Amino acid sequence: MKVELEADKCVASGQCVLAAMDVFxxxxxxxxxxxxxxxxxEHLDDVKEAIAVCPAAAIRLVDQ
Amino acid sequence: xxxxxxxxxxxxxxDAVPEFPMPRQSRCPFDPPPALKxxxxxxxxxxxxxxxxxxxxxxxxxxxQRALLGDQRVSADTDQPGYPTxxxxxxxxxxxxFIMMDDPEHARLRRMVTGPFAxxxxxxxxxxxxxxxxxxxxxxLAGPGPGPxxxxxxxxxxxxxxxxxxLLGVPYEEHEFFQENTKTMVRTTATPEERxxxxxxxxxxxxxxxxxRIAEPKEDLLSxxxxxxxxxxxxxxxxxxxxxxxxxxGHETTANMIALGTLALLQHPDQLALLRETDDPKLVAxxxxxxxxxxHITHLGRRRAVTEDIEIGGQVIKAGExxxxxxxxGNRDPEVFADPDxxxxxxxxxRHVAFGFGVHQCLGQPLARMELxxxxxxxxxxxxxxxxxxxxxxxxxxxxxxxxxxxxLPVSW
Numbered sequence: 346m347k348v349e350l351e352a353d354k355c356v357a358s359g360q361c362v363l364a365a366m367d368v369f370x371x372x373x374x375x376x377x378x379x380x381x382x383x384x385x386x387e388h389l390d391d392v393k394e395a396i397a398v399c400p401a402a403a404i405r406l407v408d409q
Numbered sequence: 410x411x412x413x414x415x416x417x418x419x420x421x422x423x424d425a426v427p428e429f430p431m432p433r434q435s436r437c438p439f440d441p442p443p444a445l446k447x448x449x450x451x452x453x454x455x456x457x458x459x460x461x462x463x464x465x466x467x468x469x470x471x472x473x474q475r476a477l478l479g480d481q482r483v484s485a486d487t488d489q490p491g492y493p494t495x496x497x498x499x500x501x502x503x504x505x506x507f508i509m510m511d512d513p514e515h516a517r518l519r520r521m522v523t524g525p526f527a528x529x530x531x532x533x534x535x536x537x538x539x540x541x542x543x544x545x546x547x548x549x550l551a552g553p554g555p556g557p558x559x560x561x562x563x564x565x566x567x568x569x570x571x572x573x574x575x576l577l578g579v580p581y582e583e584h585e586f587f588q589e590n591t592k593t594m595v596r597t598t599a600t601p602e603e604r605x606x607x608x609x610x611x612x613x614x615x616x617x618x619x620x621x622r623i624a625e626p627k628e629d630l631l632s633x634x635x636x637x638x639x640x641x642x643x644x645x646x647x648x649x650x651x652x653x654x655x656x657x658x659g660h661e662t663t664a665n666m667i668a669l670g671t672l673a674l675l676q677h678p679d680q681l682a683l684l685r686e687t688d689d690p691k692l693v694a695x696x697x698x699x700x701x702x703x704x705h706i707t708h709l710g711r712r713r714a715v716t717e718d719i720e721i722g723g724q725v726i727k728a729g730e731x732x733x734x735x736x737x738x739g740n741r742d743p744e745v746f747a748d749p750d751x752x753x754x755x756x757x758x759x760r761h762v763a764f765g766f767g768v769h770q771c772l773g774q775p776l777a778r779m780e781l782x783x784x785x786x787x788x789x790x791x792x793x794x795x796x797x798x799x800x801x802x803x804x805x806x807x808x809x810x811x812x813x814x815x816x817x818l819p820v821s822w
């Protein structure tokens with residue numbers, strides 16, 4: 346599974362970092378950055394939570 | 410001619426359009442008005458009537474609320490036709506910066522100030538917030554006796570006020586001036602003239618500070634905003650509105666969550682005991698999310714105007730109509746939260762919409778969360794005998810303000 350992040354959509358709420366700190370971080374403007382686009386299975390639930398709480402629908406998990 | 414007295418709410422036909430906001434039940438100050446619950450059971454959307462006679466849609470269910478708040482066909486611009494206003498705006502009153510704008514201008518302005526609110530930057534402030542909280546508790550305990558004191562005055566308001574002043578670079582010594590004016594700005598019973606005057610007072614003060622920072626920048630958010638003026642990216646007016654937004658949003662919201670949250674916990678001693686006895690930061694964080702879900706202080710709803718027809722929840726919202734997403738009832742949607750009217754700090758409440766949803770979701774939320782975690786994780790441990798010093802019926806709730814909470818919270822220990 347691969348994580349896709351559309352940084353253009355990000356509104357810097359920080360929700361993804363709170364949900365999945367091993368996979369997401371924020372740059373100096375608070376915009377989300379992807380630390381690990383192919384996270385280990387143990388982080389997938391956290392990534393799914395990040396997707397659910399992202400207010401801008403900027404994160405996706407794709408089958409690749 | 411019909412007798413005018415027969416047209417009052419007591420004589421409304423059962424199918425009449427209900428008025429919004431609705432009254433809360435006086436014995437259930439933490440619950441949404443019962444009428445909202447009934448409307449939610451009936452369907453996701455319904456028309457309501459506002460103070461000015463307009464009839465926007467009220468959106469009561471979680472899924473539809475999130476869908477609409479995330480929809481680009483809804484506008485936060487208060488000048489859009491159909492925008493459901495909370496009260497009569499004063500002519501010429503400035504807009505409260507980007508929260509009343511749409512993309513792309515909204516995004517351009519918002520991104521100028523999101524940096525300091527990033528999760529890890531906020532986390533770095535935790536020790537300073539802990540010192541502030543401990544200091545205020547020391548002062549309470551060093552007082553002449555075990556209360557009663559007003560927790561709003563000595564604790565709930567000073568914490569977010571000190572923190573946002575520090576972040577912005579506004580001297581805290583002026584706090585009485587802007588706390589008083591902020592109170593007027595969010596009081597629904599203030600006249601438009603009073604609200605406008607209060608807003609201009611604080612805006613004038615901030616414009617002065619911005620001028621000083623242009624001449625002599627410091628390491629604070631005001632200096633960073635001032636730098637945007639110098640760079641030609643913001644006008645003085647835009648910069649002042651932005652500073653005003655951050656100062657107000659940093660005051661009345663977290664303060665109300667601290668006081669109302671404490672009252673809710675005092676009324677739920679089993680939940681309070683869990684929090685007091687835990688050393689697990691995860692449980693404290695979970696309690697913050699649950700109290701945000703359960704209390705929901707923005708009781709007048711998130712408001713938008715629809716710019717293109719939207720089909721949703723079995724209805725068509727037409728372009729030019731208003732929508733109000735009342736997140737406090739969305740957070741009690743049984744489809745999303747089991748047994749939603751129960752306060753349970755052990756549940757996973759992270760998907761609540763207390764901070765809104767979509768591109769306008771609260772940008773200060775990491776800061777609010779951290780402040781609340783420090784407060785809820787400290788106050789009840791350090792003062793385990795904390796109790797309400799009046800009857801619950803005598804607590805004055807802020808049904809007359811844009812942000813819900815308590816006017817005072819007398820406590821003793």
